[in-house]
Amino acid sequence: MPNEKPKFYLTTPIYYTNGLPHIGHTYTTVVADAIRRYKRMRGYEVVMTTGTDEHGVNVERAAQKAGIPESEYVARMAVAWKALWDDLGIPADEFVRTTDLGHVRTVQWLFKLCKENGYVYKGHYTGQYCIYDNAFVNDAKPGDTCPDCGRPLETITEENYFFKLSAFQKPLLDFYKKNPNFIQPETRKNEIISFVEGGLKDLSITRTTVRWGIPVPGEEPHVFYVWFDALTAYLSAVGGPDYEKRGFWPCDLHLVGKDIIRFHTVYWPAFLMAAMLPVPKQVWVHGWFLMDSTKMSKSKGNVVLPRPIANMLGMDAMRYFLMREVVFGQDGNFSYDALVTRYNSDLANGLGNLASRTAAMIEKNFGGAIPKPGPRLPQDEALAKVASETIGEAFEQFENFAFARSLEAIWAAIAAADKYLTSEQPWALGDSEADTQRKATILWTTAELLRIVTVLAYPVLPDSTAKVWALLGQPGRVSSVELDGLRWGQLVTGVQLGKAQALFPRVDRQEAIERIEAMANEELNPAPAAPAVVPAHATTASGAAAAPAAAEKIGIEDFAKVEMRVGQIKTAERIVGADKLLKLTVDIGTEIRQICAGIAQYYEPEKLIGRKVAVVVNLAPRKLRGVESNGMIVAASVGPEGRPVLAGFPDEDVEIGARLK
Numbered sequence: 001m002p003n004e005k006p007k008f009y010l011t012t013p014i015y016y017t018n019g020l021p022h023i024g025h026t027y028t029t030v031v032a033d034a035i036r037r038y039k040r041m042r043g044y045e046v047v048m049t050t051g052t053d054e055h056g057v058n059v060e061r062a063a064q065k066a067g068i069p070e071s072e073y074v075a076r077m078a079v080a081w082k083a084l085w086d087d088l089g090i091p092a093d094e095f096v097r098t099t100d101l102g103h104v105r106t107v108q109w110l111f112k113l114c115k116e117n118g119y120v121y122k123g124h125y126t127g128q129y130c131i132y133d134n135a136f137v138n139d140a141k142p143g144d145t146c147p148d149c150g151r152p153l154e155t156i157t158e159e160n161y162f163f164k165l166s167a168f169q170k171p172l173l174d175f176y177k178k179n180p181n182f183i184q185p186e187t188r189k190n191e192i193i194s195f196v197e198g199g200l201k202d203l204s205i206t207r208t209t210v211r212w213g214i215p216v217p218g219e220e221p222h223v224f225y226v227w228f229d230a231l232t233a234y235l236s237a238v239g240g241p242d243y244e245k246r247g248f249w250p251c252d253l254h255l256v257g258k259d260i261i262r263f264h265t266v267y268w269p270a271f272l273m274a275a276m277l278p279v280p281k282q283v284w285v286h287g288w289f290l291m292d293s294t295k296m297s298k299s300k301g302n303v304v305l306p307r308p309i310a311n312m313l314g315m316d317a318m319r320y321f322l323m324r325e326v327v328f329g330q331d332g333n334f335s336y337d338a339l340v341t342r343y344n345s346d347l348a349n350g351l352g353n354l355a356s357r358t359a360a361m362i363e364k365n366f367g368g369a370i371p372k373p374g375p376r377l378p379q380d381e382a383l384a385k386v387a388s389e390t391i392g393e394a395f396e397q398f399e400n401f402a403f404a405r406s407l408e409a410i411w412a413a414i415a416a417a418d419k420y421l422t423s424e425q426p427w428a429l430g431d432s433e434a435d436t437q438r439k440a441t442i443l444w445t446t447a448e449l450l451r452i453v454t455v456l457a458y459p460v461l462p463d464s465t466a467k468v469w470a471l472l473g474q475p476g477r478v479s480s481v482e483l484d485g486l487r488w489g490q491l492v493t494g495v496q497l498g499k500a501q502a503l504f505p506r507v508d509r510q511e512a513i514e515r516i517e518a519m520a521n522e523e524l525n526p527a528p529a530a531p532a533v534v535p536a537h538a539t540t541a542s543g544a545a546a547a548p549a550a551a552e553k554i555g556i557e558d559f560a561k562v563e564m565r566v567g568q569i570k571t572a573e574r575i576v577g578a579d580k581l582l583k584l585t586v587d588i589g590t591e592i593r594q595i596c597a598g599i600a601q602y603y604e605p606e607k608l609i610g611r612k613v614a615v616v617v618n619l620a621p622r623k624l625r626g627v628e629s630n631g632m633i634v635a636a637s638v639g640p641e642g643r644p645v646l647a648g649f650p651d652e653d654v655e656i657g658a659r660l661k
């Protein structure tokens, strides 16, 4: 057999679909993606799984509220979740839905194995039940009221299948002892060990009061209950009963939030032990991002959405912030202020600035070709040493999932290069042979450090490091560099620099925050219908609900309500964070208006200045991508892609402000 790559399998939780993803879900998925990229650079064949947990009472209710069947509701949700991960550049290798047939079969197979091995029995579950909501309320006492609707609860007994969790106290404790790295970080391990030492109760794993679930074969109306269903998705994603063929089980790493640790470190290994299947190698428990020290939730109105941040600052900025700001494993506070501050200081002024000034100096002094270095001075050797040590440090910290430390080490190297340039002052050197050679050495040394930093930062900043790599004219892709072979001195010289690109344009802190918040607001409260000229950004599956009304004739009095006038474009500029929009100022005769138009992909801003256009002037002002737009420019929508063509007045010298009738 040819050299087969070692395999690595990691998962995020299978997210519950009674809502849409916020920054908390994004955090886990971003970390999983960074680990995946890192492992690939170390030569592993990697599979990363995420997915949607689509069963249960809450989904039943949400579907009912939306007036659609459950199957349609969960299909829409799965599309929305998957689209988000794709848009953010963090797609799963396996996206598993718990309504997938392969998953259904895996759950039923796992149950059969547990049952055959004697760990499943029929019993009765007694709990407090809300007959209005059709659900048991966990941890409620007789006489309590329903936390959802406030009605009194009833004590109900139903027939359930039980899993003999109590039989696994000793096997689990032995397992934790033999596999000391199974639960990370350490503090979490102690918490779980004492929980298991306290004794385990058998677990009800089916329900007859829930309708929307995976049926227990031959035992209808029993359906599997939450965890027996959801956890098994990790196994179904890589082959289910045929897992040995693909070779990715046991899982190397489950990444989970601290609220679901018990299910992953107690129930899940116990289910697998009962079925005599291999148990995952590690569960890594991370903390939450809090807003003003409380957990984010839609009902509290403090949800942070990922798309507006990615639109405004780029996905890399969000990734960097999430992984740099808090120690992985602990809670951290999310604030837009800290996000934008880090963006400007670490990315715009740090990596972005080092890359652009190094490239500019090579351009100016060496015609854009990376020079060969001359003899090295001690200060050059010192920077080489910093870079070499950074490789080791960044590796070691990343291996331990100390992402913040790893990034800190990389950014310390960037700071060292800045300091080196400041003290060596290549710009102050002349054109003599000796000076030119010295400049070559300084710029080679800086560019080489930049190359190393670029490789090390790639797993966290995949888009921008790819740009720096291309800027340095280095062969291949940064993602294909073998991390284990990374050394000082491998910079390829003589190659031409690539085209300079804006890496991290500096942003005004206040404006950036306002725009992000405005975009989040648009996403949470979508406008009922979007005008034709401005492409609406589809946010969720539910956004697609408004179907075009049949063409209906209107009276002249309706048309008269629309006030259209001739306007002249005074200024036009692109908008950071909105690729399709141009921000225009338009003279409409009586005043100058700011109007956003979705024409940026088809019209150069400079060429629009002075052009006369048709403007709807009495449209209520609104914000597009967080930028105020007061009016609308009229355009034809041409071809299947809806290319906008501005309506105009080429033949006549029309007066600005003239009304269109």
Ligand SMILES: [Zn+2]
Binding pocket: 130, 131, 132, 133, 146, 147, 148, 149, 150, 151
């Ligand atoms: Zn209720």
